[in-house]
Amino acid sequence: MLDFEPFYLTLKLAFATTAVLFIVGVPLSYWLAFSQSRFKVILHAFISLPLVLPPTVLGFYLLLAFSPESIIGRFLESLFDVRLVFSFTGLVIASVIYSLPFMIQPIHSGFLSVPKNLIEASYTLGKSKITTIARVLLPNMRNSLFTGCILSFAHTIGEFGVVLMVGGNIPGETRVISVAIYGEVEAMNYHNANVYAAILLGFSFLVLVLVYALNHNIFNPSPGST
Amino acid sequence: MRKMCILLLTVFIFSNLSAQTGQEKKIVIAAASDLKFALDSIVAVFKNSHEGMVDVIYGSSGKLFEQISNGAPFHLYFSADINYPKLLKEKGLVSSEIYPYGVGRIVIWSKKIDPQKDGIQTLLSPSIKKIAIANPAHAPYGKRAEESMNYYNILSSVREKLVLGENISQTAQFVTTGAADIGIVALSLALSPNMKKEGGKYFIIPENSHNPLEQGAVITRFGGGNRLAEEFMNFIKGTTANDILTFYGFTRP
Numbered sequence A: 001m002l003d004f005e006p007f008y009l010t011l012k013l014a015f016a017t018t019a020v021l022f023i024v025g026v027p028l029s030y031w032l033a034f035s036q037s038r039f040k041v042i043l044h045a046f047i048s049l050p051l052v053l054p055p056t057v058l059g060f061y062l063l064l065a066f067s068p069e070s071i072i073g074r075f076l077e078s079l080f081d082v083r084l085v086f087s088f089t090g091l092v093i094a095s096v097i098y099s100l101p102f103m104i105q106p107i108h109s110g111f112l113s114v115p116k117n118l119i120e121a122s123y124t125l126g127k128s129k130i131t132t133i134a135r136v137l138l139p140n141m142r143n144s145l146f147t148g149c150i151l152s153f154a155h156t157i158g159e160f161g162v163v164l165m166v167g168g169n170i171p172g173e174t175r176v177i178s179v180a181i182y183g184e185v186e187a188m189n190y191h192n193a194n195v196y197a198a199i200l201l202g203f204s205f206l207v208l209v210l211v212y213a214l215n216h217n218i219f220n221p222s223p224g225s226t
Numbered sequence B: 001m002r003k004m005c006i007l008l009l010t011v012f013i014f015s016n017l018s019a020q021t022g023q024e025k026k027i028v029i030a031a032a033s034d035l036k037f038a039l040d041s042i043v044a045v046f047k048n049s050h051e052g053m054v055d056v057i058y059g060s061s062g063k064l065f066e067q068i069s070n071g072a073p074f075h076l077y078f079s080a081d082i083n084y085p086k087l088l089k090e091k092g093l094v095s096s097e098i099y100p101y102g103v104g105r106i107v108i109w110s111k112k113i114d115p116q117k118d119g120i121q122t123l124l125s126p127s128i129k130k131i132a133i134a135n136p137a138h139a140p141y142g143k144r145a146e147e148s149m150n151y152y153n154i155l156s157s158v159r160e161k162l163v164l165g166e167n168i169s170q171t172a173q174f175v176t177t178g179a180a181d182i183g184i185v186a187l188s189l190a191l192s193p194n195m196k197k198e199g200g201k202y203f204i205i206p207e208n209s210h211n212p213l214e215q216g217a218v219i220t221r222f223g224g225g226n227r228l229a230e231e232f233m234n235f236i237k238g239t240t241a242n243d244i245l246t247f248y249g250f251t252r253p
Helices: A005-034 A039-052 A055-066 A071-080 A088-113 A116-124 A129-157 A161-166 A177-186 A190-218 B002-021 B033-049 B061-069 B083-090 B119-124 B140-151 B155-161 B168-176 B227-237 B239-247
Strands: B026-032 B053-059 B076-079 B099-104 B106-110 B131-134 B162-165 B182-186 B201-204 B213-219
Touching (some): A005 A039, A005 A177, A055 A071, A088 A129, A088 A161, A116 A129, B026 B033, B053 B061, B061 B076, B061 B083, B106 B140, B140 B168, B168 B182, B213 B227, B227 B239
Parallel strands (some): B026 B053, B026 B076, B131 B162, B131 B182
Antiparallel strands (some): B099 B213, B106 B182, B106 B201
């Protein structure tokens, strides 16, 4: 009687979002950290907006943008027959925008934390930019990469407002766990709501314990790090 | 810093005092979302002849029931499903008789196609990808929409296209923004100026296809003894309020 699809869907959404964010986030953070362009201040501010704005602002704009009446919506529908509103793909896009600062901030500071002389040594030895990033920068900031991924993943699991506004509560497509719990409470199915909520609580706690365990022991084996 | 604290404390105490003395003069109404425009009009007229503040909070009937059961400070409760106030009464959480203020209707509403031609069968049109209804699990209008589609034997054919609004006004928002091609909403919303200006067409679903949307209002236990709450309840029973409700498509039970 209890449906576990919302859990599966939430995990799928969180993994997809984190994967997209990682691919987008690393080059973007690199550019933000090392570019000399003045434009980067504006971009950085823009990316960080979801930290400040309530989810209703993003939800409202996305609803308008995804609707087949808007320019973007009409373009996608006529060209690719894709409608983003009320779809899983739409939720992934919404979550990517919504969680972008949670991926960018840690990776951005990670890039800045790598000592300058390491990078310069690599260039002096004739290594290319790509090799320097892959062999020098990224391995020296594993913690930041890991933190960015975990924060984005966790933030997506806890997402509610945006999904409620553009998801449409479709079972197996957009009914993620937070929306399912809300629905069960409203329908006065307290038992189901309790089970869902308890599982989510336990799961989230375990994820965080895992994060801190890894952070303290594996990634920072030096004695002073606990 | 200390001066600041004292100042804040003083402000806090005074605001509290004024809140206590003004208690009789202010009521909070919890109302189903389908009443959004009708009740706003009624409150506006009520204020012309009565002193005091009237705040209205809109939400799904189920959610508001929930909040009142858990002690929310609402003086009156207007539910789109009369069973919720009846349940409150069983729990001893009301302090007046339940007044059935009207019966709601559901309509098929769309900006994209005119549903008047094919009626309920419009929902089967291949050009329609998403149909918005309120969540049948807890919103009375969603329940009736589902019953009606079931009555016409089209529920299984359209199930894949359904998107569920949290309450009836979110459902209306899905269709007015065009995010969903068509939807089943409350007649009271379709008749409101805000929805009319969106330029959609609607078809009133025959009443015999679903259980009646009998609605009910009640003074909560929290609102018991409050004069303004009683005055508002009497006002709802009067002809002015009744005319406004009729204008928004509610019929007498």
